Amino acid sequence: MEKIKRVNFISLLFIAIMVTIAPAAAGNETDEQAPGRTMAQQATKEKKMWITADHSKFETLNKQFDSGPEITNACLSCHSEAENQFHKTIHWTWTAGSDLDGAIIGKAGHSLNNFCISGNMMNDKGCMSCHPGWGKSTESINCLTCHSQKDMKWEESFEDFQAFSGSDDPEEQAIANEIQGEILEAVHDIARPTRKNCGSCHFYGGGGDGVKHGDLDSSMTNPNKTLDVHMGVDGQNFNCTRCHTTTLHNIAGRIYTQPAATERKSLVDDDLTSKITCESCHTATPHKQGNKANDHTDKVACQSCHIPDMARINPTKMSWDWAQSGKLNEEGKPYKTKDEFGKHDYMSIKGQMKWEKNVKPEYFWFNGSIAGLSAKDSIDPSGVVKLSHPVGNFDDPGSRIFPFKVHHGNQPYDKINKTLLAPLLSGPDGYWTHLDWVKALTTGNEMIGVPFSGEFDFVKTTYVFPTTHMVTPKENVVNCTECHTGTNSRLADIAGVYMPARDNFKILDTLGWLVILGSFIGVALHGIGRMIAGTNGRKGK
């Protein structure tokens, strides 16, 4: 008997050890880093990009420049193909082909958003501050927008220079020389585009810091690692072009309906592949072997877990109600108010706006394309109009669950033609000058060649931005239970897939727990019965 008992104890011990050790042994908890990180480190090992030219030493760049195009000509005297290349890119054309109805896609075409709504086919000169030419002109490219490391207000600088250099006053001449010196400094300080260059437009889209993108604003000029693990100045210090790889001045990235990458492959598969996707460097199974997260990468984009929230430093605009615009103060003048972030939440010329920080993204199936409406598309004004919306679904192997900033708008539409309208905003004929909707809408729609009946109202719209920057360190990633939960799941609205803990079969769960409850009640009653009967099995004490 003694021996048997001991053997039994040993076997029980064995069970306990086996079951507790099995997962740990298989998981192999060592300090080794995840393979995806190793891959990425190898891909970016040779990150020092060296340059063989010092632009301050070139003769062509050491003369007096009276205008912007003169600088461009100097650039092109060596970089002979640069302008040809650049003229074909979306950065210059602001268009990306036509859709089926013949509407031109792009901000220089018929595309609309729910911020300043339309660029009126380049006729709204207010939008031109971001066009990479000289001032409002679309004749010559401005190489320095992207390549000079010095901040310049070019239009102002040349205006001032012209004004002072013609003067006989030696003091004004001195000022002119000083301005020319600044111009030359900017011309000499040439580099591949840095975060500041790209950010000078992309951080300020929509007319201000962080208006459009929730994941791109001035905080990303010099972010720390916590804000962005790749671009953090205390870490990898990536420039935008590290991932937005460039061919003939064409910069990889999403272009309206066209995905940033049509194929998902890594440098392991193809050493010349674009580095635009996370997978390019990190591969499709970046986590440690056996980590459940590797099983998610076929359906969940890296961004969904690794960017828990956006606008972490600066606020981003979440809604814009144009219908509230046009109010005047007691003195009968347009006015502005500010919110707790110091951002304008009301402007007579723009309407009511809402800003938010630490914004949790919304999630949609996304195959890389975004379907957008143009000024030519008819809408159903009875509901919220999806002005732009991600394309994708569960069954599409190219689709992933992807995080988005959704911007809510309330903007004018044509009550008769059932189309969204494109008001002209800036300039003497623009809404911002006269606050007359009918006038602004008539002029604006004329500019894009789309009829306006004269009758308008406002309709609620949504516009989406994929969230892909502000990748957080791994300590801060989204937890399993933020999605795998029945209450307030981040993926509450994601259809097409059963998710443990988020989903259940109501009838089965109800029935199941009833059976369990029934079992307990059954044995309890049986046991009570035995106690009352005073019998315990066949012995009958």
Added chain:
Amino acid sequence: MTSKKTTNIYLYTRYERFWHWLQMFLILLLLVTGFEVHGAYTFMGFETAVTVHNYTGLAWLIAFAFFVFWVFTTGEWRQYLPTTRKMFSVIRYYAFGIFRGEPHPVPKSKDAKHNPLQRIVYLLLAVTLLPVQMLSGLLYWGYNSWADWGIGWLSLNVVVFVHMAAAFSILSFLIVHVYMTTTGHSVTAHVKAMITGWEDVEEGAMVEAWEQKIRK
């Protein structure tokens, strides 16, 4: 009521007991982690629960393979052959007789460990419920490889439904089973037998020929 003399018989072999307690441990762990993954409660944390559930499930598959080997090589499978004989008296005993202190209609013996009710329940467990749970669990676990396995047409919803339905059934069985261990001639008699291997049976209790394992 006369109290009969009891005698000690060696009923459960070492492996059998080992298997019983191993499967108890594994099933308990699978239930606890499984229902946490289902979102019923928070105990060890979702991620840990998933990991433990997966490894325990795989450990279970290996352990079950050994059990199948054992049950066939030892001929113990005959103990699970179903019969309707005395089934009604066993049901009647648990429904009424037990409250009156009647003796169990089918006493245990080395060659007949299971009464007719146990035979049918354990058989159903071993050939339907547990295999269904193992198969659906394995499929659930391999969800990412379905396309590679050529079963891309399978619906996760169906697999989950089956796995959950079987989980509820197993939990229900477990509750009744644990309660039934208290129905021996003392509350702990059956549990003790499953630990030591020795069970007290009434002396002179007749084991009928049909109940006995056929020996070659």
